Amino acid sequence: MTKADLVEVIYEKVGLSKKEAKEIVEMIFSIMKETLKEGEKIKISGFGNFVVREKKPRRGRNPQTGEDLEISARRVLTFKASQLLKEYINSAETEEVSQ
Amino acid sequence: MTKSELVERLSEKLEFLTKKDCELIVETVFESMKEALKRGEKIEIRGFGSFTIRVRKAKTGRNPKTGEKVFIPEKKVPFFKVGKELREMINE
DSSP, X not given: OBHHHHHHHHHHHTTOOHHHHXXXXXXXXXXXHHHHHTTOOEEETTTEEEXXXXXXXXXXXXXXXXXXXXXXXXXXXXXXXXXXXXHHXXXXXXXXXXX | OBHHHHHHHHXXXXXTSOHHHHHHHHHHHHHXXXXXXXXXXXXXXXXXXXXXXXXXXXXXXXXXXXXXXXXXXXXXXXXEEEOHHHHHHHTO
């Protein structure tokens, strides 16, 4: 599934043009990106949480050359799937795509 | 930011849509993503990241309280990998 598939679903479900549906899908992800850029977490109930974590600098090694190097401090993004999502993907219930 | 705050921000930017429409759109996006993952499909959102399903093999665990052996069946776990653009953005 790509953004184009999401655009298709929105187009079919909400009375919008394809162009509008595309802009809206882009907008949703760009709002999320801007939020994470600010270091703010995102909680999507029923789906999961996106959290930006600060990593301290640490000693590392280049696995190819064996050379010691310092891995700089950085921010990483983690996703924690909600309990509901985990149960849903493991459940036997047949999915019905409501159109 | 919660899902309802996301709806709020979206509807501020889209004056031609009602808040109810925005709610439906946001719900539909995440609902479709959930259904795709359930089908075992990979989701690739260019610039944001990708979601895949990883399978954890069945194993024998132990109840930490009683020491009793318990069988843990195979299960699927959603996994997210951040996209290059977003990874660079949060480090700017």
